[in-house]
Amino acid sequence: MNSSADEEFVYDEASGEWIPASQAAANAAAASTVEVRDSVGNLLADGDSVTLIKDLKVKGANQVLKRGTVIRSIRLTGDAQEIDCRHETIKGLVLRAEFVKKG
Structure with missing residues (x-):
């Protein structure tokens, strides 16, 4: 059984694609980091x-x-x-x- 089949996907407005929720959370964390x-x-x-x-x-x-x-x-x-x-x-x-x- 494929573990990615159980993962939730969300729509990423920036790329226009459906991505795994874990990747969306990582993208949000990276965007909030201030240099x-x-x-x-x-x-x-x-x-x-x-x-x-x-x-x-x-x-x-x-x-x-x-x-x-x-x-x-x-x-x-x-x-x-x-x-x-x-x-x-x-x-x-x-x-x-x-x-x-x-x-």
Whole structure:
């Protein structure tokens, strides 16, 4: 007995074909994955360390993070341009990926 005969099929509007439900779920998961890249195009991931490439004024904190500051253990937010960071003097810091370099 063929196992694919027992599998449910769904209509994929992008391709115009009937595909297995498992393949449709995998396609949806891949589409929801957001790639976050730093200022020079390196792919960022949760837990990476980044370095600031310019001085940044922190809104609401009356503080400036200097160029060259290392931010450890970043978290991706699901937005292609923002990363969630922790710094010893600032809680809830969100930086734009264009202002950091992996490393």
